[in-house]
Amino acid sequence: MNFAVKVYPRTIWGERYHGNFDQLTDEIAAAGIQNLIVPAFQGARIFFAQQFDPEPNPWSLLPLRELCAQKQLGFAVEFPIFNDRDTFDRIPAFRPQSPDGQTYPPDFWYRPICPSHLDFNQHRLHLIEGATANLKPALALINFLWCPFLPRPAFDTAETRSGTETWEEMGSRVPMFCVCPACRQNFTEVTGLANPLQDIEAWFAFRSEQIINVLADIEEVSQQSPAAPSLLLELPPIATPHFAERLRRLTGIHLEAIRRLSSALSPQLFYNEHGQSPAWPLAVLDELAAYDFSLFPQLDFPELTAFSEDNLHEFVFLLQSLETRKIGALSLFHWENIVPLPQVLNIVEQFSYAVS
Numbered sequence: 001m002n003f004a005v006k007v008y009p010r011t012i013w014g015e016r017y018h019g020n021f022d023q024l025t026d027e028i029a030a031a032g033i034q035n036l037i038v039p040a041f042q043g044a045r046i047f048f049a050q051q052f053d054p055e056p057n058p059w060s061l062l063p064l065r066e067l068c069a070q071k072q073l074g075f076a077v078e079f080p081i082f083n084d085r086d087t088f089d090r091i092p093a094f095r096p097q098s099p100d101g102q103t104y105p106p107d108f109w110y111r112p113i114c115p116s117h118l119d120f121n122q123h124r125l126h127l128i129e130g131a132t133a134n135l136k137p138a139l140a141l142i143n144f145l146w147c148p149f150l151p152r153p154a155f156d157t158a159e160t161r162s163g164t165e166t167w168e169e170m171g172s173r174v175p176m177f178c179v180c181p182a183c184r185q186n187f188t189e190v191t192g193l194a195n196p197l198q199d200i201e202a203w204f205a206f207r208s209e210q211i212i213n214v215l216a217d218i219e220e221v222s223q224q225s226p227a228a229p230s231l232l233l234e235l236p237p238i239a240t241p242h243f244a245e246r247l248r249r250l251t252g253i254h255l256e257a258i259r260r261l262s263s264a265l266s267p268q269l270f271y272n273e274h275g276q277s278p279a280w281p282l283a284v285l286d287e288l289a290a291y292d293f294s295l296f297p298q299l300d301f302p303e304l305t306a307f308s309e310d311n312l313h314e315f316v317f318l319l320q321s322l323e324t325r326k327i328g329a330l331s332l333f334h335w336e337n338i339v340p341l342p343q344v345l346n347i348v349e350q351f352s353y354a355v356s
């Protein structure tokens with residue numbers, strides 16, 4: 001199994017490592033993990049040198065990238081698109097709105113941005129261009145490239161119980177986010193319709209167009225750079241069955257349409273965070289197998305205080321299940337959560353070196 005681990009700035013420059021890249025990469029390599037994935041920017045913070053920086057950026061990932069190359073660790077970057085805490089806090093017009101005019105409730109960490117603002121999208125592309133030129137990643141993960149939604153209703157047990165009836169209702173409801181004035185205006189310009197409810201399929205198609213247009217721009221910008229990284233599109237946690245159709249309606253990600261731009265997907269199978277059993281990640285992968293994508297799934301781990309022997313059994317079960325499905329790569333979410341768990345690191349090491 002080929003492992004990657006997500007590493008966040010809070011971990012890299014926080015209490016455990018204090019920016020000691022040598023120790024960080026040694027510990028990751030010792031666990032048998034072959035790749036690091038780090039965000040190139042987060043909110044207003046930028047982790048690469050820009051052309052007109054008045055002084056050297058103290059939060060540069062370039063030395064980490066160079067150290068990874070020396071130690072033969074893969075170095076991939078993550079580009080978070082419609083999630084930006086600082087912009088959400090600073091510019092109220094960019095906050096997603098529901099049909100009844102409610103603003104998206106600020107979460108602990110997820111602060112989504114409405115996809116209808118060209119200036120925000122252009123700024124994102126500019127950052128991607130700069131990060132790709134400076135950090136020269138071979139692989140770039142595109143994260144949060146979706147219309148904002150609240151993950152929890154997707155896992156509503158009432159919905160699961162009521163089955164197809166609720167599922168069918170989903171096809172006639174306007175998803176809760178985003179239906180702000182900018183989205184409505186863009187929709188009217190494209191379709192001539194004043195209200196999404198006049199033609200709900202036109203609304204779904206409009207949202208999918210928004211997402212694919214941004215992905216096409218990202219693809220163009222990254223392919224123009226000498227690094228020309230492969231793109232890996234992250235998928236948010238969505239319930240099954242009918243994963244792909246729920247994904248399209250809730251988030252605007254239309255798998256058949258994005259196939260021409262991206263050949264690899266990284267579904268976020270955070271079953272611990274969403275209180276699901278390991279059956280859910282496998283159900284997602286089985287549904288995705290019907291599409292022609294390379295799969296690079298992500299698994300999460302519970303908080304240290306909630307971690308039990310059962311979690312270890314589940315982890316081994318899931319790794320074996322991935323091997324059975326011929327999925328040879330897995331991303332672990334995230335390093336700070338698993339570094340205090342030597343049992344997990346032992347399992348990773350065993351699977352990393354196992355000959356399959």
Ligand SMILES: [Zn+2]
Nearest residue numbers: 114178180183
């Ligand atoms: Zn909007």
